[in-house]
Amino acid sequence: MAEGQQTSPAPLLREIIVFGPPYMFIKYEKQFSSRYRILRPWESPIPLAQFLETHAQNTQAALITSFVSLSAAVLRNLPALRLILTTSAGVDHIDIIECRRRGIAVVYAAAMFSADVADLAVGLLLDVLRKISAGNRFVKNGDWAKQGDYPLGFKLGGKKVGIVGLGNIGIEVAKRLEAFGCEVSYYSRNRKPSVSYVFYPDISELAAKSDILVVCCALTEQTHHIINRDILLALGKKGVIVNIARGAVIDEKELVHFLQQGDIAGAGLEVFENEPFAPKELFELDNVVLSPHVANFTEESFRDLYELVSENLEAFFANKPLRSLVSEE
Amino acid sequence: MAEGQQTSPAPLLREIIVFGPPYMFIKYEKQFSSRYRILRPWESPIPLAQFLETHAQNTQAALITSFVSLSAAVLRNLPALRLILTTSAGVDHIDIIECRRRGIAVVYAAAMFSADVADLAVGLLLDVLRKISAGNRFVKNGDWAKQGDYPLGFKLGGKKVGIVGLGNIGIEVAKRLEAFGCEVSYYSRNRKPSVSYVFYPDISELAAKSDILVVCCALTEQTHHIINRDILLALGKKGVIVNIARGAVIDEKELVHFLQQGDIAGAGLEVFENEPFAPKELFELDNVVLSPHVANFTEESFRDLYELVSENLEAFFANKPLRSLVSEE
Incomplete structure (x- = not known):
């Protein structure tokens, strides 16, 4: 009982509502529960609107993931809300205009995960080119000793890599691939004056000029299925594609078809149109490496994220300045 | 028959003896056979010494791999030999002193494979830290849809990486890992004045100061089992090791024991003491990624190697200068 007494909540604990819940919250739940009263709508059988009306009329802070939409309609049911903390790098799931109107601060992960996501992009690319996963299976199945020599892979150095979307993540991918001797160019809405990589305003031209496409853009109405049949045709039979953005940036049915037919050479896919289902x-394809949407799943990033969230919660309830706010621009 | 006539050897073809044979030779056998008469000792049931005595008394050129030992004793059976072409970056399998004495030129791959080997080292490291092979299996087995969230991996950025042996390959590994934000230091026989990485003259100190060891040194009497129980203890429970050097640089039995006991955190192994057998x-260990000794197995490097060998053979038989010779130093 001694331990229970030490960690039992104080009677006047401050309250937060958690949506999702985020994986980071699950990992650090004990720490959060010892300091805050937690509203857990996902554990309640009643509809969300009713839950909020019944339990969250005085709740001032919300912790959410990118999979939870905080529309103006949902926000109306949280009349006391003054702080949203999202565990994501993007904020397209939050009605930012409504938040501004109501004076709700929004804290987000910003570029916190960019390095991890870029690392996974490079890891998937190396795996596809150098057949690392398939080689691991070849050895572990005992096939090496039985069958001998393993098929040749492809060299990364000297390859023309086209980056689709040169934001925080795209820049990190480019920096890494330069060290491998790749020739980097990019497609983006606008030319980035801060980099010297070749800019293609036409994604189809980028695909035609590239050996490899690494898809790093945000998912928007404009980028939905931006990688379609035409782009895959332009990339060509020897082309490789890596997607660490969002599944729906690629027309997945077309991609599957191209891979099945050998009309592109391989793919490393971290995101899918219908997660957690991958096609x-x-x-069965060794030239396709699949990853269960874990590009930011590292102990270190989760600890950083926990610190960002808990420091901001402490600051918020103490009326001190917040950090990593969505800019007012 | 028309095709057979086109590729049939001319009557006065020059002769080379091939040992092994190298994988590259197999891939380009047609090209070699159309230009040279090939002696194939591996296809003969008679002992090698007898084969050489019977067939190779006038043979001037030999193509070999690192798995073939050209000792003074073997060389004595090749009295007309004037050129050795080895497909390897190392030449410790050739009696270089005897070659010098007899005026036999030795052509080798030098740094041709360094980039490919370094790429694989980084690929294996990313795989171990970010669980890429295991994640691929998780998705392809259908476990993602059934089990949901996947365990966290570890961030590469900020890690202290100790490179054991800062030769051509070690330098390439260091260059890549710097771009990932790693802190690179190294152990080597001598400090390298051309780099600014921290140098540890004591490998045990390097291991104690490192999160990750990447083993890139040549196998010599001095480096045999240089990674032993003490070094693994110094590396510690959170340590990760990658070996793209030679299996016997690590005491494999100890390494297996440490991995089984969780006394180090993971390993990426491309080479083994008793290939093609890996322990x-x-x-069964997801934190261990195994690769079937294919660090230089890329289409591009094999083409480069073929070109090196065939250009040198042409030059040799035309009495023109050779390139990529083992230096006279």
Whole structure:
């Protein structure tokens, strides 16, 4: 009982509502629970609107993931809300205009995960080119000793890599691939004056000029299925594609078709249109490496994220300045 | 028959003897056979010494791999030999002193494979830290849809990486890992004045100060089992090791024991003490990624190697200068 007494909540704990819940919250739940009263709508059988009306009329802070939409309609049911903390790098799931109107501060992960996501992009690319996962299976199945020599892979150095979307993540990918001797160019809404990589305002031209496409852009109405049949045709039979952005940036049905037919050479896919389902047609293909949407899943990033969230919560309830706010621009 | 006539050897073809044979030779056998008469000792049932005595008394050129030892004794059976072409970056399998004495030129791959090997080292490291192979299996087995969230990995950025042996390959590994934000230091016989990485003359100190060891040194009497129980203890429970050097640089039995006991955190292994056999005890461990000694197995490097060998053969038989010779130093 001694331990229970030490960690039992104080009677006047401050309250936060958690949506999702984020994986980071699950990992650090004990720490959060010892300091805050937690509203857990996902554990309640009643509809969300009713839950908020019943329990969250005085709740001032919300912790959410990118999978939870905080529209103006949802926000109306949180009349006391003054702080949203999202564990994501993007904020397209939050009605930012409504937040500004109501004076709700929004804290987000910003570029916190960019390095991890870029690392995974490079890891997937090396795996596809150098057949690392397939080689691991070859050895672990005992096939090396039985069958001998393993097929050749492809060199990364000297390859023309086209980056689709040169934001925080795209820049990190470019920096890494330069060290491998790749020739980097990019497609983006606008030319980035801060970099010297070749800029293609036409994604189809980028694909035609590239050996490899690394997709790093945000998912918006404009980028939905931006990688379609035409782009895959332009990339060509020897082309490789890596997607660490969002599944729906690529027309997944077309991509599966191209991979099945050998009309592109390989793919490293971290995101899918219908997660947690990845296309079964790809499961048998050694030149396709699949990852369960874990590009930011590192102990270190989760600890950083926990610190960002808990420091901001402490600051908020103490009326002190917040950090990593969505800019007022 | 028309095709056979086109590629049939001319009557006065020059002769080379091939040992091994190298994988590159197999891939380009047609090209070699159309230009040279090939002696194939591996296809003969008679002992090598007898084969050489019977067939190779006038042979001037030999193509070999690192798995073939050209000792003074073997060389004595090749009295007309004037050129050795080895497909390897190292030449410790050739009696270089005897070659010098007899005026036999030795052509080798030098740094041709360094970039490919370094790429694989980084690929294996990213795989171990970010669980890429295991994640691929998780998705392809259908476990993602069934089990949901996947365990966290570890961030590469900020890690202290100790490179064991800062030769051509070690330098390439260091260059890449710097771009990932790693802190690079190294152990080597001598401090390298051309780099600014921290130098540890004591490998045990390097291991104690490092989160990750990447083993890139040549195998010599001095480096045999240089990574032993003490070094693994110094590396510690959170340590990760990558070996793209030679299997016997690590005491493999100790390494297996440490990995089984969780006394180090993971390993990426491209080479083994008893290839093509990798320790079966490692087959079930997701934190161990195994690769079937293919660090230089890329289409591009094999083409470069073929060009090096065939250009040197042409030059040799035309009495023109050779390139990529083992230096006279």
